[in-house]
Amino acid sequence: MTETSWTQRLFGGFAKTSERLSANLPVASGGSAKLDEATLDEVEDALILSDLGPSAAARIRARLADKRFGLEITQRELKEAVAEEIAAILRPVAKPLEITAFPRPQVILVIGVNGSGKTTTIAKLAHLFQEDDYGVLLAAGDTFRAAAIGQLATWAGRIGVDLVRGPEGGDPAAIVFDAVKQATDTGIDALIVDTAGRLQNKKELMEELAKIRRVLGRINPEAPHDVVLVLDATNGQNALAQIDVFKEVAGVTGLIMTKLDGTARGGVLVAAAEQYGLPIHAIGVGEKMEDLRPFDPDLVARVIAGVA
Numbered sequence: 001m002t003e004t005s006w007t008q009r010l011f012g013g014f015a016k017t018s019e020r021l022s023a024n025l026p027v028a029s030g031g032s033a034k035l036d037e038a039t040l041d042e043v044e045d046a047l048i049l050s051d052l053g054p055s056a057a058a059r060i061r062a063r064l065a066d067k068r069f070g071l072e073i074t075q076r077e078l079k080e081a082v083a084e085e086i087a088a089i090l091r092p093v094a095k096p097l098e099i100t101a102f103p104r105p106q107v108i109l110v111i112g113v114n115g116s117g118k119t120t121t122i123a124k125l126a127h128l129f130q131e132d133d134y135g136v137l138l139a140a141g142d143t144f145r146a147a148a149i150g151q152l153a154t155w156a157g158r159i160g161v162d163l164v165r166g167p168e169g170g171d172p173a174a175i176v177f178d179a180v181k182q183a184t185d186t187g188i189d190a191l192i193v194d195t196a197g198r199l200q201n202k203k204e205l206m207e208e209l210a211k212i213r214r215v216l217g218r219i220n221p222e223a224p225h226d227v228v229l230v231l232d233a234t235n236g237q238n239a240l241a242q243i244d245v246f247k248e249v250a251g252v253t254g255l256i257m258t259k260l261d262g263t264a265r266g267g268v269l270v271a272a273a274e275q276y277g278l279p280i281h282a283i284g285v286g287e288k289m290e291d292l293r294p295f296d297p298d299l300v301a302r303v304i305a306g307v308a
């Protein structure tokens with residue numbers, strides 16, 4: 001996909017988010033306002049209403065006040081200034097998932113609640129790696145539901161990668177063991193492991209992940225190299241609560257946020273960056289294979305603020 005079409009996809013995907021933000025900003029299109037306390041209050045409220053979170057909203061307000069307090073500002077200038085502050089929050093966390101493990105394979109555990117877009121994200125990630133000529137293998141570690149295994153198998157077929165799978169109810173650690181062996185024997189670069197998303201039963205999930213880790217650790221003490229949490233942006237602030245829980249249960253090393261196209265709550269990406277500082281590897285803006293990419297923080301900031 002060309003950069004231009006990805007940029008268009010981003011603007012389309014984030015349209016609901018940027019429209020909500022624009023609608024709540026205090027300065028009307030074509031107009032201007034003095035950046036006094038009352039206007040700054042309204043800017044801060046608009047940011048919170050777009051799910052950027054109180055902490056990012058306060059930070060952006062403070063920076064705007066530092067730079068422009070008392071000055072007349074147009075809507076365009078305000079959006080530009082907001083975009084700049086959002087970019088400052090996103091830049092430090094925008095980190096693509098890179099394949100650097102030696103020895104290979106790099107083992108990437110993918111975690112997240114059911115329905116977050118985990119399976120689709122695994123397929124999209126595999127596709128991204130394939131585009132960079134990496135060999136990819138998938139492992140169906142979510143054995144809790146037959147549908148999850150079937151869905152991953154369908155994606156694997158579609159993108160042309162092998163899938164190591166077991167029976168429904170099988171032991172995920174055993175599947176992961178077989179998958180690492182196959183990946184090692186066949187010179188695979190990246191092994192992406194789907195896991196069960198049973199957050200309702202924290203203890204079971206924790207034990208299951210611990211067992212996967214033990215098995216992996218026996219083969220390669222560095223594995224898993226990445227524990228990537230997939231978050232559904234449409235959950236807004238609840239997506240943030242999931243970071244807290246999964247950090248505790250699974251030792252998250254990075255985030256991927258999906259479904260940013262289906263929501264006016266895309267500002268939650270900024271809240272996640274501000275509050276957790278975890279690497280954000282990529283964002284998903286649609287259901288197709290090409291709809292996930294590492295993101296350019298400056299571009300995404302402009303997209304959220306609605307400055308073309």
Ligand SMILES: Nc1nc2c(ncn2[C@@H]2O[C@H](COP(=O)(O)OP(=O)(O)OP(=O)(O)O)[C@@H](O)[C@H]2O)c(=O)[nH]1
Nearest residue numbers: 114115116117118119120258259262284285286287
């Ligand atoms: N609009 C949109 N839909 C997405 C995105 N990512 C995933 N989806 C859709 O979200 C739904 C759930 O995605 P899955 O990948 O099945 O999610 P999962 O977390 O594996 O869920 P289970 O299969 O229930 O465990 C599917 O209909 C996907 O097509 C995205 O970035 N944007």
